[in-house]
Amino acid sequence: MTGDFGILSVGAYVPRSRLQRSAVHEANAWFAPGLKAMAKGERAVASWDEDAITMGVEAARDALTGLDRAEVGAITLASTSLPYIDRLNAGVIKEALNLADVVTALDVTGSQRAGTSALLRALAGTDGQQHLCIASDLRKARPASEAELAQGDAAAALLVGRGDPIARLLGAHSITVDFVDHFRAEGETFDYAWESRWIRDEGYAKLLGAAVKAALERTGLTGAEIDRALIAVPVRGVPEVIAKKTGIRAEALADTLAATIGDAGSAHPLLMLAAALEEAKPGEKVLLASFGQGVDVAIFETTPAIERWAGPSGVRGALARRKPDSNYMRFLFHRGLLDLDRGMRAEQDQKQVGSSLYRNRKTVLGLVGGRCTKTGTVQFPKTPFSVNPNSRELGTQEDYELAERRARIVTYTADALTYSPNPPCYYGMIDFEGGGRMTAEFVDIDPEDVEVGREMRMVFRIKALDELREFKRYFWKATAAS
Amino acid sequence: MARGIKDRVAILGMGCTKFGERWDCDADQLMVEAYEEAMADAGIDPTQLDAAWLSVGFDAMNIGSSGVPLAMALRLPDIGVTKVENFCASGTEAFRGAVYAVASGAADIALALGVEKLKDTGYGGLPTRTRGTKLDMISVTGSAPGNFAQLAAAYRAEHGVSKDDLKRAMAHVSVKSHANGAKNPKAHLQKVIDMDTVLNAPMIAEPLGLFDCCGVSDGAACAIVTTPEIARALGKHDIVTIKAMQIVSSNGWEAEGAGWNGSYFHTTRVAAARAYQEAGISSPRDELSLLEVHDCFSVTEVVTMEDLHISRTGEGWKDVLDGFFDADGSLPCQIDGGLKCFGHPIGASGLRMIYENYLQLLGRAGERQRSTPPRLALSHNLGGLPSSNVSAVAIVGMLDA
Numbered sequence: 083m084t085g086d087f088g089i090l091s092v093g094a095y096v097p098r099s100r101l102q103r104s105a106v107h108e109a110n111a112w113f114a115p116g117l118k119a120m121a122k123g124e125r126a127v128a129s130w131d132e133d134a135i136t137m138g139v140e141a142a143r144d145a146l147t148g149l150d151r152a153e154v155g156a157i158t159l160a161s162t163s164l165p166y167i168d169r170l171n172a173g174v175i176k177e178a179l180n181l182a183d184v185v186t187a188l189d190v191t192g193s194q195r196a197g198t199s200a201l202l203r204a205l206a207g208t209d210g211q212q213h214l215c216i217a218s219d220l221r222k223a224r225p226a227s228e229a230e231l232a233q234g235d236a237a238a239a240l241l242v243g244r245g246d247p248i249a250r251l252l253g254a255h256s257i258t259v260d261f262v263d264h265f266r267a268e269g270e271t272f273d274y275a276w277e278s279r280w281i282r283d284e285g286y287a288k289l290l291g292a293a294v295k296a297a298l299e300r301t302g303l304t305g306a307e308i309d310r311a312l313i314a315v316p317v318r319g320v321p322e323v324i325a326k327k328t329g330i331r332a333e334a335l336a337d338t339l340a341a342t343i344g345d346a347g348s349a350h351p352l353l354m355l356a357a358a359l360e361e362a363k364p365g366e367k368v369l370l371a372s373f374g375q376g377v378d379v380a381i382f383e384t385t386p387a388i389e390r391w392a393g394p395s396g397v398r399g400a401l402a403r404r405k406p407d408s409n410y411m412r413f414l415f416h417r418g419l420l421d422l423d424r425g426m427r428a429e430q431d432q433k434q435v436g437s438s439l440y441r442n443r444k445t446v447l448g449l450v451g452g453r454c455t456k457t458g459t460v461q462f463p464k465t466p467f468s469v470n471p472n473s474r475e476l477g478t479q480e481d482y483e484l485a486e487r488r489a490r491i492v493t494y495t496a497d498a499l500t501y502s503p504n505p506p507c508y509y510g511m512i513d514f515e516g517g518g519r520m521t522a523e524f525v526d527i528d529p530e531d532v533e534v535g536r537e538m539r540m541v542f543r544i545k546a547l548d549e550l551r552e553f554k555r556y557f558w559k560a561t562a563a564s
Numbered sequence: 565m566a567r568g569i570k571d572r573v574a575i576l577g578m579g580c581t582k583f584g585e586r587w588d589c590d591a592d593q594l595m596v597e598a599y600e601e602a603m604a605d606a607g608i609d610p611t612q613l614d615a616a617w618l619s620v621g622f623d624a625m626n627i628g629s630s631g632v633p634l635a636m637a638l639r640l641p642d643i644g645v646t647k648v649e650n651f652c653a654s655g656t657e658a659f660r661g662a663v664y665a666v667a668s669g670a671a672d673i674a675l676a677l678g679v680e681k682l683k684d685t686g687y688g689g690l691p692t693r694t695r696g697t698k699l700d701m702i703s704v705t706g707s708a709p710g711n712f713a714q715l716a717a718a719y720r721a722e723h724g725v726s727k728d729d730l731k732r733a734m735a736h737v738s739v740k741s742h743a744n745g746a747k748n749p750k751a752h753l754q755k756v757i758d759m760d761t762v763l764n765a766p767m768i769a770e771p772l773g774l775f776d777c778c779g780v781s782d783g784a785a786c787a788i789v790t791t792p793e794i795a796r797a798l799g800k801h802d803i804v805t806i807k808a809m810q811i812v813s814s815n816g817w818e819a820e821g822a823g824w825n826g827s828y829f830h831t832t833r834v835a836a837a838r839a840y841q842e843a844g845i846s847s848p849r850d851e852l853s854l855l856e857v858h859d860c861f862s863v864t865e866v867v868t869m870e871d872l873h874i875s876r877t878g879e880g881w882k883d884v885l886d887g888f889f890d891a892d893g894s895l896p897c898q899i900d901g902g903l904k905c906f907g908h909p910i911g912a913s914g915l916r917m918i919y920e921n922y923l924q925l926l927g928r929a930g931e932r933q934r935s936t937p938p939r940l941a942l943s944h945n946l947g948g949l950p951s952s953n954v955s956a957v958a959i960v961g962m963l964d965a
Contacts, residue, residue, distance in 0.1 A: 426685070430692040430705070438697045446701045461820045463702060469821040493718045493826035493950075496770040497710030499689060506770070509704045510714055511819075511826055511951060519820060521704050521951060534721035545701070557702060 087207050088247025089382070091391070092356035093145025095137050095218075095237045096343055096400035098526045100124035103231050105408035110226040120231040124406065125344030128220045128235040129525065130416040130503040131544040134161040135171050136556065137237035137349075138218035139178040139542040143486070145214065145239035147394040151179060153243070155211025156186045158204065160196035160348050162266070163220050164189055165554055174556065175216065177447035178542045180483055186211075194374030196348040197238070198314075202378060204242040205251045212243030219347030222417055224272050232316070234344020236400075238352035248388040249359055249368065251380060253301035257293050258376035261285050278317075286320045286373065291327040293377035294369065298328065301381050305329025308381075309366040310358045314351035315373055316340035324371070342401055348374075355382075357397035364388055405526070416503060427501040432548040434555050444481065449540060449558045451518050452479030460517030482518070484540070488563055489514045491536045493521075496529070512538055512560055522560040537563035568842035569667040571805045571963060574795040576673065577606025577788040580919045583907030584752040586782035591620075591627045591681040592637035598677060598784035598912070599638050606673075606788040607798060610638070613788075614671035616645045619658035619678040621910030621947070622691055623649065626681050634677060651947020652860065654678060655785065655914025656811065656956035662789050663806050672794055678916075679784035680909035690780060690910075709769035709777050711949035712861040716771050718826030719867060723878035731771055733881035734862035735762035738775045740890050741859060741898045745905025747932040752781045752907030776862040781907030785915035787922075792963055804925050807843035807940065808959040810835040819951040831955035832871035832944065839957040840873070845940070849874050852959075853938030854924055855889070855897040856917035858946035859904050865897065868944060872957075891932070899924065899932055914956060917943035921960050939965040 107121030128137060138159050146154070157179075159172035172187035190200040197217030204213035218237030223229035263285050264275035275281075290313070298305055305328040313321035316338035325335055336358055339350075346353050351372035358368050368382040395403075407413075414420035444450040445463045452464030455478050459470040462484060468475040494510030508524035510532070524532065525543060538560040545557035579601025581594050589597075603610070618634040620626045627633040631645030650657040655678035662674035685691045690708050694700055720730055739759055745751040757775060765773035795803050812831040818824040836848070845851045857872070859865040869880035874895065875888075883889065889897035900906045900920040903913060921941035923929040940961035947954040 426687045427692055434701075435697045439701065442698060442701060459822075463698075463820075465816075465820075469816050471815075471817055471821065493714035495706070495710045495713035495717070495772075496767075497706050497713070499707035499709055499768050500705060501692075506767075507704075507706070507710070509706055509710065510717070513822070517822060519822065520702070521819065523704050534717050546705070555701065 085250065086247065087244050088242070088250035088385070089240055089359065090212070090243055090245050090247055091145045091149060091241040091394070092359050092396065093141050093143070093147065093239045093394045094353055094356045094397040094400050095140035095144060096126045096397070097128040097132060097137070097235050098403055098405045099127045099129065099407045100404050101127045101410070101413050102406060102408045105410050106231055109410045114226040117226070117228065117231060120228060123341035125231070126234040126236050127407065127413055131525065132220065132235070133165045133544060133554065134159070134163045134218040134220050135165055135174050136542050136544060137220065137235065138216040138239070139175050141218065141237035141239040142175060142179055142214055142216050144394040144396065145241050146179070148392065149241065151181055153212045154181055154185060154214050156209070157181065157214040157216065158188045158190050158200040160190040160200045160217040161219050162191055162194070162196065162348050164191055174447065177443050180444070180448045180450060194348050195372045195376060195378050197352045198370065198372040198378035198380065199256070201240060201242070201352065202254050202256065202380060210244065212241060215240045215242060215352070217349040217352040219349045221347050222271050222419070225414060225419060229273060229275065232345050234346050236343050236346035236353050237349050238356045240352060240355065246387045247385055248391045249382040249384045252367070252383050253297060254378070254380040255293055255297035255300050256376065256378045257289065259289060260375055261289060282317070282320060286315055287323050287327065290315070290371060290373050290377050291324050293379050294324060294328045294371050297369070297379035297381055303367060303381065306331055307367055308334050308369045310334055310336050310362060310368045312336045312351065312354040312358055312368065312370045313338070314354050314371060316345045316350065330369070353397060359384065359388065360393055360396045360398050362388055424501060431550065432546040432555060433551065434548055434553050446557055448483065449485040451482045451484050453482035454478045455480055460514070462518045462520045484514055484518055485558060487514045487516060489538045489540070489560060491532065491534055491538060492519065493534070494524070494532045508532060522558065524561065525559045526561045531562040539563045565838065565841060569663065569809060570807050570842055570844065571792065572667045573663045573789050573806045574792040574963070575787060575804045575922055575960065576608070576790045576795050576798065576800065577602045578786065578919045578922050579605060580750060580785040580916055581783045582750045583781040583783035583909055585683050587683065589782065591679050592633060594681065594782060594784035595634060595637045595677055595679050598786040602786040602788050608673065608788070611641050612673050613640060613643055613675050614673055615643055615662070615665050616640060616675040616677065617658040617661035618645055618647045619654035619676070619911040619914070620647065620649060621652055621654045621680055622682065622693065626679070650954045652858065652910050653811070653914060653945045653947035653954040653956045654911045655916065656943070656945040656958055657914070659787055659915055659918060659958065660809050660811060662787065663809055666789050666791060673788060673790045675786065675788050676915060677784060677786040678912035678914065680911045681782050682780040682909060683782050688779060707769060709772045709861060712864050713769040713772045714826060715863045715867055715950050719863070722825050722827040725881060727771065730881055731763065733866055733884045734776050735759050736884050737859065737862040737865045738762050738904060741902045741904035744891050744899050744932060745901025748901050748906060751901045751905045752779070753901070753905040772861055772863065778860050778903040778908045781909045783907055783909035783912050783916070785912040785919050787915055787918060802926055803963040804922055804960055805963045806958065807961050808839035808957065810839040810842065811954065811956045813954045814948065814952045816952070826950065828867050829871045829946065829950060829953065829955055831953055832868060832946065835955045835957040836872045839959055843959045848872065849895065852895060852940050852942050853936070854899060854921060854934060854941040855895060856900070856902065856920055856941070857897055857944040859898055859902040860908065860946070864946070872942070872944060896934060899934060914943065914945035917945060918958060918960060925960065925962060
């Protein structure tokens with residue numbers, strides 16, 4: 083592979099809410115006192131209006147910060163919690179990112195390795211296109227389970243292609259073995275997991291350890307030469323065992339993010355890679371290993387370009403954008419695990435008219451408004467007649483993307499009457515920089531964030547759920563810019 | 565501008581049901597109740613009705629989507645019935661249809677009836693409803709209080725009014741309406757309240773507390789209109805005529821354009837200016853005797869005092885606190901209790917406002933009758949939300965006013 087090919091950019095998204103594991107344990111200790119040892123730190127929790135698609139959009143936007151989206155030729159979405167079994171989930175992300183229709187898109191699923199396997203395919207670089215590799219997971223776990231404490235919701239995205247890469251692939255090694263540490267059958271909500279000691283000894287130590295050794299041999303490196311080892315198994319003690327077996331220095335082991343985010347499933351390896359590349363200096367050897375019915379190991383070398391790379395908000399930004407949360411009941415409700423009495427207002431039929439969504443897909447999924455080519459008036463949505471009262475222009479509007487533009491609050495309220503899974507529902511009118519306005523829901527917001535004139539930015543979320551037909555209606559909402 | 569219809573149409577009779585939780589009634593029984601009062605007042609036979617308009621705001625909860633239910637409930641004599649729906653301004657819309665039919669000469673006598681059966685929803689407040697296939701994908705499904713509450717933040721920011729001052733002015737609006745409603749036997753709420761009750765009530769939509777919001781009611785109101793000549797021929801002496809009738813619908817400028825700051829109703833400002841021109845009123849603050857405005861929320865009433873060009877922009881809250889709009893003030897507003905206490909059966913509300921103005925003009929308002937004989941009375945009926953709405957202004961007065 084030539085020197086101008088590799089990872090061009092990385093991005094990450096971690097939901098703002100961080101559920102305190104102690105709060106989870108406190109609620110469940112009467113039933114599962116044995117989980118006390120795991121009740122440390124916090125885990126990222128997606129809001130009710132997030133899923134693998136919306137988190138994937140946010141990670142992708144982060145990775146594409148300042149880059150030309152027209153260069154992206156292919157996207158993959160890796161996840162074991164895809165909202166749709168038969169509707170291209172990556173296709174929704176394509177619309178939200180306003181990528182060209184000629185983009186190829188693929189959902190990748192089936193194991194915790196899905197993210198790295200998709201990344202390695204992209205790094206094979208056979209089609210000469212820029213690949214946007216997204217991994218995003220929002221898994222559900224039974225209340226009072228180990229998984230409930232261990233998991234976290236997050237997404238990561240990497241842009242792979244030709245250009246000025248920040249890291250190049252030195253070599254990779256993959257094995258596939260039907261090692262069933264856990265599984266989730268078609269139609270099931272939760273994983274079924276086997277004993278953790280067996281997984282540790284037979285799975286991680288043997289299979290993963292051997293694969294790391296093989297990858298090192300293949301690239302002609304010793305474990306000691308690895309500067310950053312990303313063993314994407316956020317289980318206490320496991321990376322240390324692998325390091326010992328493979329000669330990797332203990333200091334080279336990267337933080338597994340277990341204490342701050344939790345195990346983000348198929349997104350976790352890419353999340354750790356994003357975090358590592360944000361910190362790395364040129365010339366570092368970075369080893370990434372993921373586990374799931376086999377092992378993927380990839381060894382990268384960072385380039386001088388990494389020092390020039392401005393970097394997006396990334397994992398660092400996501401970790402800082404944090405709101406500790408001890409509301410375990412809300413977490414259960416937002417995961418659909420608690421059937422609260424939502425009242426009659428929640429009964430409104432949310433049926434989506436499919437033909438209308440298709441016609442308006444740029445407006446709804448892409449937040450594309452209109453700009454009058456004669457007067458420059460910007461508006462949302464795009465309409466036949468311009469909204470400019472001083473110039474009745476008909477059919478003069480061109481597409482105008484609003485999602486990446488900042489906006490300011492014009493009006494607001496905190497509505498305790500309308501049905502919201504997270505009351506009170508904040509919303510108000512916002513004016514975009516450069517023109518255009520809309521009334522938008524405000525999310526991830528605190529009372530002190532809302533005031534007339536306050537700066538906001540847009541985020542891609544679930545607007546409503548059609549629970550009769552299991553269809554998710556996506557749209558854009560606003561959140562505090564800083 | 566068109567020359568308008570001032571004094572070309574007279575009110576022959578009006579009726580209004582008791583508003584409230586009418587658990588015992590269907591919509592057709594409410595229609596009959598309002599109709600019977602109006603017909604007795606008009607003193608005519610049903611065969612003299614040439615046309616009818618029916619207003620209902622919430623289709624699904626009521627009577628379906630045609631004028632047929634009115635024709636059936638009242639057994640109208642094979643005449644055309646047009647059903648109109650224009651958010652909460654539907655009542656004035658029905659009135660406009662009947663008034664214009666008479667003004668045009670197409671009908672000698674026409675009827676307008678508004679009805680709403682809202683207490684069959686199973687919960688308080690307005691039902692959630694669609695805003696159309698496209699808007700439903702991109703708009704916020706806020707509650708009515710949430711939609712109107714946004715006026716407050718914008719108003720405070722625009723005019724530098726403190727949270728506390730605006731909240732107190734809003735509370736004064738509700739205290740006043742409750743005081744007025746207590747004197748109205750047909751009112752849904754007839755209980756006097758104090759400032760502390762309003763200020764300490766649970767928050768519905770920041771900064772609107774429970775007492776800043778009107779509820780919803782069951783009820784119906786009816787108007788029968790004709791020409792002043794026919795009214796006189798039918799034996800009427802004190803004749804109340806329509807001085808102005810203006811409706812303005814948002815075209816999206818507020819919601820999608822640039823320049824509207826969220827603190828006022830663009831449509832009301834335009835509709836009021838046109839209505840004053842049609843009625844020949846140059847100084848509404850001095851010339852009008854009574855106001856019935858769309859006080860769906862206390863903050864709406866505050867800003868509407870400015871949008872109707874009664875108070876100076878940014879100073880309506882001061883007039884409110886000064887008691888200018890109290891029942892014994894210079895220009896009473898909601899002397900019948902308003903939406904807040906008389907009640908708000910959506911499709912009937914615009915007609916209920918005109919009903920009160922009509923009674924007051926004729927000196928028939930009982931205990932709540934304005935001491936100074938009123939000459940010109942304005943009603944303002946609003947539907948939608950601040951950023952996208954229908955604003956209707958009707959001015960009625962004595963024929964010689």
